[in-house]
Amino acid sequence: xxxRDIQEKLQLQLFSxxxxxxxxxxxxxxxxxxxxxxxxxxxxxxxxxxxxxxxxMAIASLKxxxxxIIVKGFKPEQETIDKSDEDGIPIxxxxxxxxxISGELYQLIKK
Amino acid sequence: MSNAITLNYHIEGSDFINAxxxxxxxxxxxxxLNVDPKTIKRxxxxxxxxxxxxxxxxxxxxxxxxxxxxxxxxxxxxEGPGIVDIDMAMxxxxxxxxxxVREMGFGAGMxxxxxxxxxxxxxxxxxxxxxxxxxxxxxxx
Ligand SMILES: Nc1ncnc2c1ncn2[C@@H]1O[C@H](COP(=O)(O)OP(=O)(O)O)[C@@H](O)[C@H]1O
Ligand SMILES: [Mg+2]
Numbered sequence: 001x002x003x004r005d006i007q008e009k010l011q012l013q014l015f016s017x018x019x020x021x022x023x024x025x026x027x028x029x030x031x032x033x034x035x036x037x038x039x040x041x042x043x044x045x046x047x048x049x050x051x052x053x054x055x056x057m058a059i060a061s062l063k064x065x066x067x068x069i070i071v072k073g074f075k076p077e078q079e080t081i082d083k084s085d086e087d088g089i090p091i092x093x094x095x096x097x098x099x100x101i102s103g104e105l106y107q108l109i110k111k
Numbered sequence: 112m113s114n115a116i117t118l119n120y121h122i123e124g125s126d127f128i129n130a131x132x133x134x135x136x137x138x139x140x141x142x143x144l145n146v147d148p149k150t151i152k153r154x155x156x157x158x159x160x161x162x163x164x165x166x167x168x169x170x171x172x173x174x175x176x177x178x179x180x181x182x183x184x185x186x187x188x189x190e191g192p193g194i195v196d197i198d199m200a201m202x203x204x205x206x207x208x209x210x211x212v213r214e215m216g217f218g219a220g221m222x223x224x225x226x227x228x229x230x231x232x233x234x235x236x237x238x239x240x241x242x243x244x245x246x247x248x249x250x251x252x
Contacts, residue, residue, distance in 0.1 A: 034163075035221035038156055039228070051216045055163075058131030062138065062155045079128060 001025045001109050003067045003090050006046065010104050012069060012092035015076050017084035023066040025109055030102050034059055041065060046109075048102050052076045057083035057091075065089065069105070071098045116140070120174040122165045124191065127215065130166045133174050134159040137185075144178065146251055153229040154249050158185055160222040161245050165189045167212050169243065182231075184248045193239040201227065 004021040007014060014021075026044030031037050032051055041047060043064035049056060052074050060068055061083070067090040070076060076084070076091050084091045094101050118140065120133035134155055141151045158174075165172035169191025176185045194200045201223050208218025227233055232248040 032216050033219040033221070034216040035160065035219045035225055038159055039221060039225040043152075049216075053215055054128055055130055055215065055217075058135070058159070062131060062134055062159055063152075 003046070003092075006067075006105065006108055007090075007092055009108055010094065010101065012094050015070070015084070015091040015093055016081040017067070017088055017090035019085075020067065020088035020090045023088075023090070025066045028102065028105050028109060029065075030098060038063065046105060048098055048105065050074055050098065052080060054079040054083060056080060057087065057089065060084075060089045061087045067092055069094065069101060071096060071101055114180070116144075116178040118174075118176045118178075122162060122172045122174065122187075122189075124166060124168075124170040124172075126166055130163050131159055133162055137176050140178070141183070150249060150251060154183060154185075157226040157229040157247055157249070160225045161185070161187045161247070163217060164222055164243075164245075165191070167208055167217055168192065172242075178251070181252055182248055182250045184246065187245045188242065189244075190242045193241055193243055194235070194237040195239055197235050197237060 003023045025046050029041040029045045030048040032049050037059055041063050044066050046067050047065050048069045050071050056068055057080050070093045073095040138155050169189035172187055172189030174187050199205055203224045204220040206218045206220035212218045230247040231250050234246040237243040
C-alpha cells in the first residue's frame with residue numbers, strides 16, 4: 001500500500017511532500033510523544049499525531065517514516081511544510097480524531 | 112587512527128527549529144561510509160535524544176563525532192544547569208521539562224533511557240550550574 005492509496009481511501013488532505021506519495025507504507029504508529037516515536041517506530045510506518053511543529057519532520061526523516069497524518073483539523077507550521085517538501089515525506093491531514101483515523105488506517109493496512 | 116573523521120556542530124538552547132540537524136548530517140555521513148543501516152538507526156535515536164536534551168535543558172552546547180573504522184564516539188558538551196542526580200535522570204519517565212516543552216511532545220522522560228538502549232557505551236558527567244558532558248560510543252564493526 002502506498003501513501004497515495006491511503007490518502008484516497010481515507011480522504012486525507014495533502015499539505016506537503018507530494019513527491020513522496022509513492023512511499024510504501026509498512027505499518028502505522030500512533031503517538032504524540034516524540035521520544036516514543038523516536039525510540040519505537042519503524043521505517044515505513046505512517047505516523048498519526050496531533051503535533052504540528054518542525055520536529056515531527058526531523059523525526060519522520062531520521063526514522064524514514066512513510067508519511068505523517070495530522071488529526072483533528074490541525075495544520076502543520078510553515079517550517080514543517082518546507083521540510084516535508086524538501087525530504088519528500090508527505091504530511092496529510094484529517095478533521096477526524098486520532099481514534100477514528102487510526103481505526104480506519106488499521107483496517108486498510110492490516111495484513 | 113589516520114583515517115578518522117571528526118565532525119563538529121554547535122547547538123543553541125531552546126532552538127527547537129534546528130534540533131535534529133546534527134543527527135541528520137551525521138546520518139548522511141554514516142550512510143556514505145556504508146555503515147550497517149541497523150547500526151545507523153541506533154546511532155540516530157541516541158544522538159537525536161542527546162541533541163534535544165541540550166536544546167530543551169541547557170543553554171548551549173557543542174557536538175563532536177569521531178568516526179573510525181571500529182566505532183563512532185559522540186561527545187555532547189553543554190553549558191547549562193547540569194544534572195543533580197544522574198541515576199534519577201536515567202529513570203524512565205523522570206523529566207524536569209517545562210510545560211511548554213511537554214506540550215510539544217518532548218519531556219516524556221524517555222530520552223536518556225532511549226540513549227542507553229541504543230549505544231554500546233554511555234558516560235555522563237555533570238556539574239550542577241555548570242553543564243553536562245555526554246559521551247556515547249557505538250561499535251561500527
Ligand atoms: N543536557 C542536560 N542538561 C541538563 N539536564 C539534563 C540534560 N539531559 C537530561 N537532563 C535531565 O534529565 C532529565 C531526563 O532526561 P530525558 O530522559 O532525556 O527526558 P526528558 O528530556 O524528556 O525530560 C531531564 O528532564 C533533565 O532534568
Ligand atoms: Mg530528553
